[in-house]
Amino acid sequence: MTQGLPSPGSLQRLAEPRPGPPFASASSPPSRWFPPLLRLPSLPRVPLLGAAGLAVLLAWLVGYPLLLTLVESFHGPSGWTAHWFADFFRRPDEWLALWRSLWISLASVALAAAVGVPLAFIFERADFPGRRFLGAVAALPVALPPLVGVIAFLFLYGESGFVSRAVQALLRLDHAPWRLAGPGAILLVHTYSFYVYFYLFTRAGLARQDAALLEAASSLGAGAARRLWRVTLPLLRASLVTAALLTFMTALASFSAPYLFGGGFRVMPTQILASKLNGDRPMSQVETVMLAAVALVGLWASQGTGAGGAPASGVRGVAPARRRVGAPLTRAAVAAAGYALALVLLLPHLVMALISLVPAGTWIAEPFPPVLNFRNYAQLGDREHLRPIVNSLWMATAATAAAAALGLAAALAAVAARRRAGQPGGRLPGRLAGRLGSRLAGRLGSMLGSRLGGALETLVGLPWAIPGTVFAIALATTFSVDAPWLGRFVLIGTPVLLPLSYLVRSLPLTGRAALAGLRGMDPALAEAAAALGAGRLRTLRRVTLPQLRPALAAGAGLAFITALGDFVTSIVLYTYDTRPISIEILANVQLQDLGMGAVYGVLLMAGSAVAFLLWSPAEGR
């Protein structure tokens, strides 16, 4: 007998059919709810009804408040009416605020691109002393919470700001050289805050490009300018459009800069808050609907510009090598410019740290604070001063955890539903499939599965497309009425509403991260687990989740940072007991206790930076 072959007896045993499904007991009948074709080894069994239930939950959290706001904006004391909309368009300050929101957002995109794209090229394509350090510093604004950044700008470039006073002294002027107010100030803050989107996305796009494409263009006679225009920039289109969309949406929803610097120059978010504070609830709802409409139009317009992804090149190669700046004088100049830029970018952080050391009432008119100590930090030992920090931490943590769980569940369900939609056979429950007939059941199930997957993805991503103020108003509208049979509960004034708003706003970050992670997973891994006898849940726990961990961590990290520093929804929904750090900063600034406000700002910056460092992927080059 040849060695290595199994014995005839064992071969015969292998050939015998096994009784029943692998994991069922000998007495249980085969399941009629899950025909063999539906057994996807990669994901747990998510029945169609379960995925539908998840979609209903997300629709209630995300879509329902928006829908209610839209409905109530058409509802007056005597029933349906377009009166409020007519009123909106009759009032010049209303449509003026909308127009201002639009052009400020577009201008923010242009200015952010003008700064961020060249910076990305410099740091990705050139090599000079300090490139790595300066390249990391250039991304600093991403870890600066919005309100903190605005206040830091006030300290730096306001009429009494350090830089203003320095320039005034240098030029021996009688007054401050400029006034930080109006659209110019808003655009300055936006440029500083948003160029980093273009910078990061463009750098990532450049790092992915294949050097062979540029060499091919070169071999075909294209000079540097033509290579840039005809090859590099077109290949960056997806990155640029994504950055532009992100900048547009964020600028449209921007609240801190218009609130502090706008003055009489109102944009829609500040107009909404003003209407709400004035008790003009119907107008605030109309304004909310109009702002949401502009955001959705912007999102729709971007869909046709190729933001969905870079064209497949089918080329595997390395990015172009960085060009070393050779001449010593040029290298010195570039390095000096880089460090000067780093200083400018670091100034907001440094100034917040400085102001946090200024005790209340000690800095009146001097150009520089005369007293610096840690007295403000010592006040954090006081329970009342600690409360906003505790509030922000628990609300951000709870919201992030819930958003991570919900986002992951929605992503799993969406992917599973779409996969089943692509399979033959029925995916409806057996009895229903039997009544309808297998063919009809197949078509119906396929349509439902595909639609359900799409619905889940849309609901998870929708909050990203809608300005934060809009959601805040929508949630306040929905959860200010006690009508449980309509899915409405009185949550306003409770500790639940603010973290709920954070959860909704965090869903796109966690859900899309989970979706991207799932789509990037090699399906062979789960198949290998199944072949080794792992059931669906074990495969999820031991294979799928560990693979998803980096993506989920990145999404959760960003969600935590966003929730921790949130101001836009907080200012609409907070109560005294739930006031987060951002509201406390604003309150201290309004009370002229700048030092204490800066302390909270420093803590917020530190918390964001720690979260960013813990959860962001390391730089590859």
Next chain:
Amino acid sequence: MSPPYLLLDRLAKTFGAAGARAGAGAGPGTAGDRARPVLDGLTLAVDRGEVVALLGPSGSGKTTALRLIAGFETPDPGGGRVLVEGQDVTGLPPARRNFGMVFQHYALFPHLTVGENVAFGLEARRLDRGQVRARVAAALALVDLPGFERRRVGEISGGQQQRVALARALAPEPRVLLLDEPLSNLDPALRERTRRELRRAIRRVGITTLLVTHEQEEAFYLGDRVAVLEGGVLHQAGTPGELYDRPATRFVATFVGRASVLPGIFEGDGDGGNGRVRLRLDGPATAAAAVAADGPGAAGSTATGPGAGGTAAGDVAWPGVAAEPLAAGEAVELVVRPEALALVPAGTAGALAGRVVERRYAGPVTYYQVELAGAGLEIEVAAGAGAAAPGDEVAVAPAAAALAGAAGATGAAGRIFRSAPRGQA
């Protein structure tokens, strides 16, 4: 004699710190120096319309040579020139050399259609739209892809992408065509077919072509001449027949085609030409083995057996042709082709005893791996399908046809080279 159309004149390239200091006289071995000489004085002349294949294993410098010609790398200071029709193009940027290049992974612009890709090189020529359209159509017709203008790059197959890349390189009518491993991305069946189409297209255009490959069969099929590189050095440039029948160096002899290497002592008149090698198969210090030359990594000899002690074969001397001037009594290696050997009856005078350890059927010929008795060496013999079976005791001798100087044969068992120092292949 007219000057060559394309001349590579002592091209040299070193990667690393010493590359920049090469002109200043910093030699190898400088403390802290991490220089890697990749190309060492390559000189090669190519005639107009000629196709020359640069063949060599990985790291031989062939791709670096191609990139130097294209202008994507610059030679070391004082490290040679590239001349086309007598014009020194070494200092010109790639965009101004008018060389067409097909990249290993094609480098097709993914955001452009097939037609736009092919038209890319024509954009700077100030042609009107009609002329561009006509040139694109002609280029695509040349590679048998008529009507593909509107297709997207991601929608076509790998073989079609390769042809589009060729059409794009040819459309601007370049002076020289450079091909960097043009078929390496294709599966074997497609590679065979595309190879024929590539040859047909190049011949039809009649353009001076340099192609880089590590596949010997590809080089022999496509090239009028083949230049064999190893370690940045050009070993030999010649027709496939010259390389196979008259290899200039031991490396070429073992890299090109199948060969076995047998150590021995030279017996001859010292002026090169015909001689004999008294075989010494007695230890790993001079051990050699049959080498299959099917691709990269095949160069060099490795001992495949213990080789310690064993039978000294001092009574067996085989004839060969010295590839270089040798002195009698010098340690040499005899490189023999499988078809220059035959399986003969045991006890035949001048034969080496051995045992068949492997038999490989290859159509019209079967290759027999024979372990020589007591020597720890294996040699490869080509014979008929039923000549022997694994485990058979056989004897190996130079084939009668080779010794008798039959048509196409050299009248020798193989080529004789001076033994490589210990540690070198």
